[in-house]
Amino acid sequence: MSDTQTKGQTKSSKRKGFDYLRNSIVNFPASARALYAFVFSVLHAFSSIVYPTTFRGVENLKASEDGKGAVLIMNHVSMVEPVVFIVGLWRRGIRIRPLYKIDFEKIAPARWLFRRVGGIPVDRGSADLKALKACRDALKRGEYVLVYPEGTRVKNDEQPVELHGGFAMIAQMAGANVIPCAVVGAADPYRTRRTRRRMPKMAIGKPISFDELEATDRKGRISEMERVAMNDVYTLRDELRNDYPGLW
Structure with missing residues (x-):
């Protein structure tokens, strides 16, 4: 290869x-790592005061023996819980790569920032191979990928929910x-509190391996993982509701 070609590739x-x-x-x-640390430090200081968050089950995020990460799935009730969840785990030395709607890519500052804090854009309306490959590679490197299968914020129990099962394919x-997670207390649709202050409660469940599933074919295993994992998410959520009456 000539020097001219090398310089051209470098440019x-x-x-x-x-x-x-x-x-x-x-x-x-x-520079990006410095920005990452600064942004998360500010968010941690802010959320500790405004949205004090309780975690349980963090020990379930221990690195697997093969060095791979895991797909985290969670119910979605507000814009608060992704922030306090990711920042709270960052303070515990766990780095999370959240999926976010590709619509945010249309906003230049959001695109610039989200990618630098580990976000992965995904187009839910198509077979986004670029996002799938980015998630797969992140998992193989030992990183954690956060997915919200509900696709949008669920504002009350009466709201119809269409689950997106792509998380099982990624895993x-x-x-x-796949590690099920749940949150309560990040929203108050029924106005059950004396004050409007949000105090989220997070639960992280036990990892679910494909080896545990009964199905043997590829499609069957994906379908079963979607069902089992989301059932665990809602079980964790209901346990939190029972432990913290009045929190939704």
């Missing part, structure tokens, strides 16, 4: 910039486990 790489989707958070450029592609 091309600089123009394209760093690929945040294909690299681990720990390998982000120093299967990487040979990773």
